[in-house]
């Protein structure tokens with residue numbers, strides 16, 4: 001990013017009702033790539049070096065307010081009540097920005113794909129109003145950019161536009177930047193005598209030009225500026241986001257034989273030389289080192305996987321799963337909040353929750369860490385090189401010592417010392433010839449009936 005010559009602030013509009021989402025969750029809190037759209041907008045503002053970030057929220061959504069307060073603090077919130085248009089929304093931030101001096105950029109909580117790199121050109125000049133425009137495939141209801149060469153003369157909303165202006169395909173993304181003093185001086189002049197009876201932010205362009213202040217447009221890709229208004233548009237944004245993230249991973253050397261089937265999160269980190277097989281889903285908080293293999297149909301969130309490890313097919317790694325080098329976690333194994341040391345194995349059908357598995361330990365098929373007593377969670381520790389036989393229940397809190405063995409089918413309720421064998425299951429008895437006699441009797445009974 002270029003050096004920042006003027007202090008920057010961002011005003012992020014998020015006061016819309018989002019009724020077309022038809023969801024009890026406020027629109028801007030809907031996720032793209034596992035992260036709320038509003039957080040993507042805040043991320044971009046932070047990456048632009050904005051020293052002040054103000055989110056304009058409506059009185060109708062305390063959840064949005066709480067979300068902003070949690071991430072940025074109380075003084076990042078401005079309330080617009082009632083919502084009287086985009087210009088009115090930006091004015092709601094004036095008092096909160098206080099004595100800030102510098103450039104203000106206006107962005108949107110429902111435009112999740114717009115990155116700092118896309119926005120950066122809007123700061124190219126520091127003396128007037130600069131708008132981010134785009135060439136629309138279908139200009140529809142967007143505001144039109146009326147240009148004279150490089151100069152932006154006005155933004156005309158579709159409802160107010162003549163047929164000639166409606167034919168223009170250069171449209172307003174809504175994002176603009178201006179020096180703080182100029183912006184609020186202009187907004188104070190904006191009226192609401194228009195088709196919607198709203199205070200239009202877009203009116204500042206013509207007002208600036210009349211004052212002789214420079215007015216410009218810079219252009220971004222239509223996909224980058226897309227806004228989300230419905231569940232269908234949310235899915236389009238998600239698809240665009242996924243495509244970009246998959247391309248970035250492949251460019252970094254990750255092998256994705258079927259990229260369209262792999263679902264990534266905003267923060268998924270994967271080292272080059274790792275293979276992600278088809279139909280793997282990543283939730284947030286996953287780091288995978290180089291040279292690992294994530295096999296098909298695995299679900300991974302909040303987990304760390306070291307080099308050379310193999311996960312799946314059909315594995316589930318939940319938050320706190322921390323797999324060391326060359327660990328193997330196989331089909332239908334769930335791991336949560338467990339550190340597995342180098343070379344440890346749990347290859348089939350197991351639940352490992354809350355604990356640690358030492359290097360080289362082998363967890364047999366069907367082993368369960370019984371971590372929950374109905375009230376509290378407890379830890380299970382399996383020492384290095386230990387061997388836990390199939391279908392064992394390890395009732396936490398419990399420790400299996402290094403190099404110890406647990407007999408298959410055991411219910412282990414007490415610690416096992418290093419090197420010991422623990423057996424905790426019914427004794428086997430043998431009744432000589434019993435089965436043969438039983439079957440003969442039953443066969444005879446059945447034959448007599450038919």
Ligand code: UD1
Pocket residue numbers: 013014015016017056080082083084085086087088089108109110141142143144155157171172173174199200201202227
């Ligand atoms: C706006 C622009 C239009 C542009 C389009 C891009 C204006 C007058 N028009 O139109 O030129 O092409 O966006 O999508 O600015 N909001 C508030 N408070 C309000 C009104 C809106 O916070 O009182 C927020 C909304 O939540 C939304 C955004 O501002 O995120 C845009 O508002 P919207 O009413 O959708 O504007 P458009 O008519 O689409």
Ligand code: MG
Pocket residue numbers: 227
């Ligand atoms: Mg809109």
